[in-house]
Amino acid sequence: xxxxxxxxxxxxxxxxxxxxxxxxxxxxxxxxxxxxxxxxxxxxxxxxxxxxxxxxxxxxxxxxxxxxxxxxxxxxxxxxxxxxxxxxxxxxxxxxxxxxxxxxxxxxxxxxxxxxxxxxxxxxxxxxxxxxxxxxxxxxxxxxxxxxxxxxxxxxxxxxxxxxxxxxxxxxxxxxxxxxxxxxxxxxxxxxxxxxxxxxxxxxxxxxxxxxxxxxxxxxxxxxxxxxxxxxxxxxxxxxxxxxxxxxxxxxxxxxxxxxxxxxxxxxxxxxxxxxxxxxxxxxxxxxxxxxxxxxxxxxxxxxxxxxxxxxxxxxxxxxxx
Numbered sequence: 001x002x003x004x005x006x007x008x009x010x011x012x013x014x015x016x017x018x019x020x021x022x023x024x025x026x027x028x029x030x031x032x033x034x035x036x037x038x039x040x041x042x043x044x045x046x047x048x049x050x051x052x053x054x055x056x057x058x059x060x061x062x063x064x065x066x067x068x069x070x071x072x073x074x075x076x077x078x079x080x081x082x083x084x085x086x087x088x089x090x091x092x093x094x095x096x097x098x099x100x101x102x103x104x105x106x107x108x109x110x111x112x113x114x115x116x117x118x119x120x121x122x123x124x125x126x127x128x129x130x131x132x133x134x135x136x137x138x139x140x141x142x143x144x145x146x147x148x149x150x151x152x153x154x155x156x157x158x159x160x161x162x163x164x165x166x167x168x169x170x171x172x173x174x175x176x177x178x179x180x181x182x183x184x185x186x187x188x189x190x191x192x193x194x195x196x197x198x199x200x201x202x203x204x205x206x207x208x209x210x211x212x213x214x215x216x217x218x219x220x221x222x223x224x225x226x227x228x229x230x231x232x233x234x235x236x237x238x239x240x241x242x243x244x245x246x247x248x249x250x251x252x253x254x255x256x257x258x259x260x261x262x263x264x265x266x267x268x269x270x271x272x273x274x275x276x277x278x279x280x281x282x283x284x285x286x287x288x289x290x291x292x293x294x295x296x297x298x299x300x301x302x303x304x305x306x307x308x309x310x311x312x313x314x315x316x317x318x319x320x321x322x
Contacts, residue, residue, distance in 0.1 A: 001026070001282055002026055002027060002028040003026060003027050003028070003063050003064055003087075003277075003278050003281050003282055004028050004030050004061070004062045004063045004064070005021045005027050005028065005029055005030060005062055005063070005064050005065070005066060006029075006030050006031050006032065006033065006052070006058045006059075006061070006062040006064075006065045006066070007021060007029070007031075007032045007033070007043075007065070007066045007068065008032075008033050008034075008055065008058070008065050008066065008067045008068065008069055008077055009033075009034055009067060009068040009069030009070070009073070009077075010032045010033075010034045010039055010040055010043040010068070011034075011039070011068065011151075012151055013068045013091065014032070014034070014043075014066075014068030014069070015043050015046075016270060017066045017068050017270070017274075018032055018043050018046075018047045018049070019046070019047060020270050020271055020274050021047075021066065021274065022047040022048060022049065024271070024274050024275070024278065026275075026278045026282065027274065027278060029047055029048075029049045030049060030050065030058075030061050030062050031044065031049050031050040031051065031052045031058055031061065031062070032044050032047070032049060032050075032051055032052065033051075033052040033053075033054070033055050033058045037051065037053055040052065040053075055077065055080065056080075059080070059081060059084045059086060060084075062086060063086065063087060063281065064086055064087035064088065064089065064114070064277070064281055065077075065081045065086055065087075065088055065089075066088075066089045066090075066277075067081075067088060067089070067090040067091060068091045069091075070154050070155075071091075071093055071095075071096055071154065071155050071159060072096050072154075074090050074091070074093070074094065074095050074096070074100075074104075075095045075096060075097075075100035075101075075103070075104065077090075078090050078094075078095070078104045078107075078115075079103065079104060079107055081113075082104060082107035082108050082111055082113050082115065083107060083111065085111045085112075085113060086113060087113050087114040087115075087116075087277075087280075087281045088104075088108070088113065088114065088115050088116070089114075089116045089117075089118060089273070089274075089277045090104075090115070090116070090117055090118065090294075091117075091118040092117055092118050092119050092159075092163055092164075092167075092294065092297065093117075093155075093159050093163060093294070093297070093298045093301065094117045094291060094294035094295060094297075094298055095298065097302075098295060098298060098299055098302065101291065101294060101295045101298055102295065104291065105291035105292070105295065108291060114277070114280045114281050114287055115287070115290065115291045116273075116276070116277050116280060116287050116288075116289055116290065117289045117290070117291065117293060117294030117297075118273060118289070119163075119164065119167045119289045119293065119294070119297060120164070120269040120270065120273060121164050121165075121167065121168050121269075122167070122168075122171065122288055122289045122293075123267075123269045123272035123273050123276065123288070124235075124267065124269055125238070125264035125265070125267055126222075126233055126235050126238070126240070126264070127168060127171070129233070129240050129262055129264065130168075130172065130222070130224065130231065130233060130240070131171065131172060133228075133229075133231055133242050133244070133247070134172060134224050134226050134228065134231055135226075135228070136174075136205075136226055136227065136228075137172055137173060137205055137224050137225065137226045138204070138205055138206075138225050138226050138227065139205065139206050139207070139208075139224070139225040140169055140172070140173070140205070140206070140207040140208070140209075140222065140223070140224050140225075141207075141208050141209075141221075141222065141223040141224075142165040142168070142169065142207065142208070142209045142210070142221070142222045142223075143209075143210045143211075143219055143220070143221045143222075144161050144162065144164060144165055144209075144210070144211045144212075144219075144220050145210070145211065145212040145213075145215035145217070145218065145219050145220075146161070146212070146213055146215060146218045146219075147213075147214070147215060147216065147217070147218065148188050148193070148213055148214045149213065153188075153189040153190075153191065153193075153213075154191075155191060156184070156186075156191035156192040156193075156195070156305060157184070157191070157192050157193050157194060157195050157211045157212065157213050158184065158192060158195050158197075158211065158301050158304050158305050158308070159301050159305075160211075160213065161211040161212075161213060162195055162197065162209055162211035162301065162304065163297055163298075163300075163301045165209050165211070165222070166197075166199075166209065166297050166300045166301055166304070167289075167293065167296075167297040168222070169199070169207045169209065170293075170296050170297060170300060171293070172224070173201050173203070173205050173207070174203075175201040175202050175203035175205060176201065176202045177199060177200070177201055177202070177300060177303070178200045178201055178202045179199075179200045180197055180198070180199050180200070180300075180303050180304055180307045181197070181198045181307055181311075182195060182196065182197040182198070182304045182305075182307035182308045182311065183195065183196050183308060183311050184196070184305075184308040184311075184312075187214050188213075188214055192305075192308060193212065193213050193214045194211070194212040194213075194214060195210070195211050195212075195304065195308060196208070196209070196210045196211075197209045197304045197307065199300070199304075218236065219236065220234075220235035220236050221233065221234055221235065221236075222235070228244055228245075228246075229242060229243050229244030229245065229257075230242070230243045230244075231243075238263055238264050238265065238266060239261070239262070239263050240261070240262040240263075240264075241259065241260070241261055241262075242259070242260040242261075242262065243257055243258070243259055243260075244257065244258055244260065245257055245258060246258065247260040248260025248261070276288050
Protein backbone atom coordinates (compact mmCIF):
# COMPACT_ATOMS: atom_id res chain seq x y z
CA UNK A 1 0.00 0.00 0.00
CA UNK A 2 1.30 3.42 -0.96
CA UNK A 3 0.51 6.97 0.09
CA UNK A 4 -0.21 9.12 -2.97
CA UNK A 5 1.53 12.42 -2.30
CA UNK A 6 1.67 15.86 -3.86
CA UNK A 7 4.24 18.52 -2.99
CA UNK A 8 3.05 22.11 -2.86
CA UNK A 9 5.76 24.71 -3.32
CA UNK A 10 8.93 23.36 -4.92
CA UNK A 11 11.55 25.93 -4.07
CA UNK A 12 14.74 24.75 -2.38
CA UNK A 13 13.11 22.78 0.43
CA UNK A 14 10.04 21.70 -1.52
CA UNK A 15 12.30 20.17 -4.15
CA UNK A 16 14.04 18.16 -1.42
CA UNK A 17 10.64 16.94 -0.21
CA UNK A 18 9.74 15.89 -3.75
CA UNK A 19 13.01 13.97 -4.12
CA UNK A 20 12.40 12.14 -0.81
CA UNK A 21 8.79 11.31 -1.71
CA UNK A 22 9.86 10.00 -5.13
CA UNK A 23 12.34 7.60 -3.54
CA UNK A 24 10.36 6.55 -0.46
CA UNK A 25 9.26 2.91 -0.45
CA UNK A 26 5.74 3.71 0.79
CA UNK A 27 5.11 6.96 -1.04
CA UNK A 28 4.09 7.59 -4.63
CA UNK A 29 4.82 11.11 -5.78
CA UNK A 30 1.83 11.96 -7.97
CA UNK A 31 2.67 15.55 -8.76
CA UNK A 32 4.01 18.93 -7.73
CA UNK A 33 2.43 22.36 -7.74
CA UNK A 34 4.09 25.77 -7.67
CA UNK A 35 2.83 29.20 -8.77
CA UNK A 36 5.96 29.26 -10.92
CA UNK A 37 4.88 26.56 -13.39
CA UNK A 38 8.31 26.41 -15.04
CA UNK A 39 9.77 25.56 -11.66
CA UNK A 40 7.10 22.88 -11.16
CA UNK A 41 7.92 21.43 -14.60
CA UNK A 42 11.63 21.33 -13.77
CA UNK A 43 11.14 19.47 -10.47
CA UNK A 44 8.54 17.17 -12.05
CA UNK A 45 11.05 16.12 -14.73
CA UNK A 46 13.67 15.51 -12.04
CA UNK A 47 11.35 13.37 -9.91
CA UNK A 48 9.29 11.64 -12.63
CA UNK A 49 5.89 13.05 -11.69
CA UNK A 50 3.31 15.43 -13.13
CA UNK A 51 3.48 19.22 -12.81
CA UNK A 52 0.15 20.82 -11.93
CA UNK A 53 -0.83 24.32 -13.02
CA UNK A 54 -3.56 24.55 -10.37
CA UNK A 55 -3.59 23.43 -6.74
CA UNK A 56 -7.27 22.54 -7.03
CA UNK A 57 -6.44 20.01 -9.76
CA UNK A 58 -3.81 18.27 -7.61
CA UNK A 59 -5.97 17.61 -4.55
CA UNK A 60 -8.38 15.00 -6.07
CA UNK A 61 -5.40 12.93 -7.28
CA UNK A 62 -3.61 12.54 -3.92
CA UNK A 63 -4.10 11.19 -0.41
CA UNK A 64 -1.77 13.75 1.18
CA UNK A 65 0.07 16.98 0.47
CA UNK A 66 3.40 18.28 1.69
CA UNK A 67 3.25 22.05 1.96
CA UNK A 68 6.62 23.76 1.56
CA UNK A 69 5.32 27.15 0.45
CA UNK A 70 6.14 30.45 2.23
CA UNK A 71 4.77 30.63 5.78
CA UNK A 72 2.01 33.11 4.94
CA UNK A 73 0.49 30.58 2.52
CA UNK A 74 0.40 27.64 4.96
CA UNK A 75 -3.04 28.45 6.34
CA UNK A 76 -4.89 28.80 3.02
CA UNK A 77 -3.21 25.81 1.41
CA UNK A 78 -3.54 23.65 4.52
CA UNK A 79 -7.22 24.45 5.06
CA UNK A 80 -8.05 23.68 1.45
CA UNK A 81 -6.37 20.29 1.67
CA UNK A 82 -7.87 19.41 5.05
CA UNK A 83 -11.38 20.35 3.93
CA UNK A 84 -10.87 17.96 1.02
CA UNK A 85 -10.01 15.21 3.54
CA UNK A 86 -6.32 15.11 2.61
CA UNK A 87 -3.53 14.48 5.10
CA UNK A 88 -1.10 17.38 5.49
CA UNK A 89 2.57 17.67 6.31
CA UNK A 90 3.22 21.40 6.61
CA UNK A 91 6.63 22.95 7.00
CA UNK A 92 7.27 25.02 10.11
CA UNK A 93 5.78 27.29 11.26
CA UNK A 94 2.35 25.65 11.16
CA UNK A 95 0.81 29.02 10.19
CA UNK A 96 1.37 32.75 10.54
CA UNK A 97 -0.94 33.20 13.54
CA UNK A 98 -2.22 31.11 16.43
CA UNK A 99 -5.83 31.44 15.29
CA UNK A 100 -4.93 30.14 11.84
CA UNK A 101 -3.05 27.19 13.34
CA UNK A 102 -5.93 26.36 15.65
CA UNK A 103 -8.39 26.38 12.75
CA UNK A 104 -6.14 23.99 10.83
CA UNK A 105 -6.01 21.71 13.88
CA UNK A 106 -9.81 21.73 14.16
CA UNK A 107 -10.21 20.94 10.47
CA UNK A 108 -7.80 18.01 10.76
CA UNK A 109 -9.80 16.63 13.67
CA UNK A 110 -13.12 17.21 11.92
CA UNK A 111 -12.01 15.43 8.73
CA UNK A 112 -9.96 12.76 10.57
CA UNK A 113 -6.86 13.80 8.69
CA UNK A 114 -3.24 13.77 9.82
CA UNK A 115 -1.71 17.21 10.38
CA UNK A 116 2.03 16.98 10.94
CA UNK A 117 4.38 19.96 11.35
CA UNK A 118 7.89 19.93 9.93
CA UNK A 119 10.08 20.44 12.99
CA UNK A 120 12.97 18.30 11.75
CA UNK A 121 14.96 18.23 15.00
CA UNK A 122 12.36 15.93 16.53
CA UNK A 123 13.58 13.17 14.19
CA UNK A 124 17.26 13.70 14.95
CA UNK A 125 19.71 11.53 16.87
CA UNK A 126 20.65 14.53 19.01
CA UNK A 127 17.06 15.03 20.17
CA UNK A 128 16.91 11.39 21.24
CA UNK A 129 20.31 11.59 22.95
CA UNK A 130 19.33 14.68 24.95
CA UNK A 131 15.84 13.60 25.99
CA UNK A 132 17.13 10.18 27.11
CA UNK A 133 19.51 11.88 29.56
CA UNK A 134 17.79 15.05 30.74
CA UNK A 135 14.30 14.96 32.20
CA UNK A 136 14.18 18.06 34.43
CA UNK A 137 16.50 20.78 33.15
CA UNK A 138 17.29 23.85 35.25
CA UNK A 139 19.01 25.94 32.57
CA UNK A 140 19.39 25.55 28.79
CA UNK A 141 21.65 27.49 26.48
CA UNK A 142 21.12 27.08 22.72
CA UNK A 143 23.02 28.68 19.83
CA UNK A 144 22.11 28.42 16.15
CA UNK A 145 24.07 30.74 13.86
CA UNK A 146 24.88 30.66 10.14
CA UNK A 147 26.12 32.88 7.29
CA UNK A 148 23.57 34.94 5.39
CA UNK A 149 21.49 33.30 2.65
CA UNK A 150 18.59 35.03 0.88
CA UNK A 151 16.43 31.90 1.31
CA UNK A 152 14.20 32.12 4.35
CA UNK A 153 14.26 35.91 4.67
CA UNK A 154 10.51 36.12 4.03
CA UNK A 155 10.25 35.64 7.82
CA UNK A 156 12.41 36.72 10.76
CA UNK A 157 15.29 34.64 12.09
CA UNK A 158 12.96 33.73 14.97
CA UNK A 159 10.57 31.87 12.64
CA UNK A 160 13.37 30.76 10.32
CA UNK A 161 16.00 29.37 12.73
CA UNK A 162 15.21 30.02 16.39
CA UNK A 163 11.91 28.13 16.19
CA UNK A 164 13.91 24.89 15.82
CA UNK A 165 15.53 25.37 19.23
CA UNK A 166 12.34 26.71 20.74
CA UNK A 167 10.59 23.50 19.73
CA UNK A 168 13.47 21.39 21.05
CA UNK A 169 13.49 23.26 24.37
CA UNK A 170 9.70 22.96 24.68
CA UNK A 171 9.96 19.21 24.10
CA UNK A 172 12.46 18.96 27.00
CA UNK A 173 10.85 21.33 29.51
CA UNK A 174 7.54 20.04 30.86
CA UNK A 175 6.16 23.40 31.97
CA UNK A 176 4.27 26.39 30.53
CA UNK A 177 6.22 29.54 29.66
CA UNK A 178 6.10 32.23 32.36
CA UNK A 179 7.85 35.11 30.58
CA UNK A 180 10.10 35.99 27.64
CA UNK A 181 12.68 38.78 27.36
CA UNK A 182 14.12 39.15 23.86
CA UNK A 183 16.24 41.40 21.65
CA UNK A 184 16.71 41.38 17.89
CA UNK A 185 17.72 43.43 14.88
CA UNK A 186 17.17 43.48 11.13
CA UNK A 187 20.57 43.85 9.47
CA UNK A 188 20.45 42.39 5.96
CA UNK A 189 16.73 41.92 5.38
CA UNK A 190 13.39 43.48 6.29
CA UNK A 191 12.99 41.13 9.25
CA UNK A 192 15.17 40.34 12.28
CA UNK A 193 18.39 38.58 11.24
CA UNK A 194 19.77 38.21 14.78
CA UNK A 195 17.85 37.50 17.97
CA UNK A 196 18.37 36.44 21.55
CA UNK A 197 15.61 35.28 23.87
CA UNK A 198 15.58 34.48 27.57
CA UNK A 199 12.63 32.18 28.25
CA UNK A 200 11.55 31.56 31.84
CA UNK A 201 9.21 28.66 32.55
CA UNK A 202 6.68 28.42 35.37
CA UNK A 203 8.68 25.63 37.04
CA UNK A 204 11.72 27.95 37.26
CA UNK A 205 13.74 26.58 34.34
CA UNK A 206 15.39 29.22 32.13
CA UNK A 207 16.44 28.90 28.49
CA UNK A 208 18.74 31.38 26.72
CA UNK A 209 18.44 30.99 22.95
CA UNK A 210 20.49 32.79 20.29
CA UNK A 211 19.88 32.72 16.56
CA UNK A 212 21.67 34.52 13.74
CA UNK A 213 21.71 34.25 9.95
CA UNK A 214 24.41 36.89 9.42
CA UNK A 215 27.33 35.17 11.13
CA UNK A 216 30.69 34.30 9.59
CA UNK A 217 30.42 30.64 10.54
CA UNK A 218 27.83 27.94 11.15
CA UNK A 219 27.40 26.75 14.72
CA UNK A 220 24.71 24.68 16.41
CA UNK A 221 25.20 23.93 20.08
CA UNK A 222 23.17 23.26 23.19
CA UNK A 223 24.15 23.12 26.85
CA UNK A 224 21.82 21.80 29.52
CA UNK A 225 22.23 22.03 33.31
CA UNK A 226 20.16 19.84 35.60
CA UNK A 227 20.29 18.24 39.05
CA UNK A 228 21.32 15.04 37.28
CA UNK A 229 24.33 16.62 35.60
CA UNK A 230 25.65 18.79 32.78
CA UNK A 231 25.20 18.05 29.09
CA UNK A 232 26.93 19.70 26.15
CA UNK A 233 25.94 18.90 22.56
CA UNK A 234 27.69 19.98 19.37
CA UNK A 235 25.18 19.31 16.60
CA UNK A 236 27.66 20.13 13.84
CA UNK A 237 30.20 17.55 15.04
CA UNK A 238 27.55 15.04 16.19
CA UNK A 239 29.12 14.94 19.66
CA UNK A 240 27.64 15.03 23.13
CA UNK A 241 29.32 15.07 26.54
CA UNK A 242 27.38 14.27 29.69
CA UNK A 243 28.80 14.78 33.19
CA UNK A 244 26.69 12.86 35.70
CA UNK A 245 26.77 10.25 38.46
CA UNK A 246 25.31 7.24 36.62
CA UNK A 247 26.62 6.93 33.06
CA UNK A 248 30.06 6.73 31.49
CA UNK A 249 33.59 6.52 32.87
CA UNK A 250 34.49 7.65 36.42
CA UNK A 251 36.20 11.02 36.78
CA UNK A 252 38.80 10.71 39.59
CA UNK A 253 38.66 13.34 42.28
CA UNK A 254 35.17 14.57 41.41
CA UNK A 255 33.17 12.90 44.17
CA UNK A 256 31.74 10.11 42.06
CA UNK A 257 30.96 11.94 38.82
CA UNK A 258 31.24 10.20 35.49
CA UNK A 259 31.82 11.40 31.93
CA UNK A 260 29.87 9.93 29.06
CA UNK A 261 30.93 10.78 25.51
CA UNK A 262 28.36 10.09 22.78
CA UNK A 263 28.74 10.37 19.03
CA UNK A 264 26.26 9.61 16.29
CA UNK A 265 26.18 9.39 12.55
CA UNK A 266 24.30 11.99 10.57
CA UNK A 267 20.85 10.67 9.75
CA UNK A 268 18.53 11.79 7.00
CA UNK A 269 16.07 13.83 9.05
CA UNK A 270 13.84 14.53 6.06
CA UNK A 271 13.49 10.84 5.19
CA UNK A 272 12.73 10.08 8.85
CA UNK A 273 10.05 12.78 8.80
CA UNK A 274 8.50 11.26 5.65
CA UNK A 275 8.54 7.80 7.22
CA UNK A 276 6.74 9.12 10.31
CA UNK A 277 4.16 10.89 8.13
CA UNK A 278 3.47 7.75 6.12
CA UNK A 279 3.12 5.68 9.31
CA UNK A 280 0.54 8.12 10.69
CA UNK A 281 -1.41 8.29 7.42
CA UNK A 282 -1.40 4.60 6.46
CA UNK A 283 -1.22 2.87 9.85
CA UNK A 284 -2.72 5.52 12.15
CA UNK A 285 0.43 5.72 14.28
CA UNK A 286 0.64 8.71 16.63
CA UNK A 287 1.81 11.93 15.03
CA UNK A 288 5.18 12.79 16.59
CA UNK A 289 5.01 16.54 15.84
CA UNK A 290 1.28 17.26 15.78
CA UNK A 291 -0.67 20.50 15.59
CA UNK A 292 -0.42 20.99 19.37
CA UNK A 293 3.38 20.88 19.22
CA UNK A 294 3.41 23.14 16.16
CA UNK A 295 1.12 25.64 17.88
CA UNK A 296 3.21 25.66 21.06
CA UNK A 297 6.38 26.40 19.06
CA UNK A 298 4.60 29.08 17.01
CA UNK A 299 3.17 30.75 20.11
CA UNK A 300 6.63 30.85 21.71
CA UNK A 301 8.15 32.29 18.53
CA UNK A 302 5.45 34.97 18.24
CA UNK A 303 5.93 35.89 21.91
CA UNK A 304 9.67 36.22 21.29
CA UNK A 305 8.88 38.52 18.37
CA UNK A 306 6.54 40.64 20.49
CA UNK A 307 9.21 40.91 23.19
CA UNK A 308 11.70 42.07 20.55
CA UNK A 309 9.23 44.77 19.47
CA UNK A 310 8.81 45.91 23.09
CA UNK A 311 12.58 46.09 23.55
CA UNK A 312 12.94 48.09 20.34
CA UNK A 313 10.32 50.60 21.52
CA UNK A 314 12.24 51.10 24.77
CA UNK A 315 15.50 51.62 22.86
CA UNK A 316 13.86 54.13 20.54
CA UNK A 317 12.48 56.07 23.50
CA UNK A 318 15.92 56.15 25.13
CA UNK A 319 17.64 57.18 21.89
CA UNK A 320 19.76 54.01 21.76
CA UNK A 321 18.38 53.24 18.28
CA UNK A 322 16.68 55.46 15.71
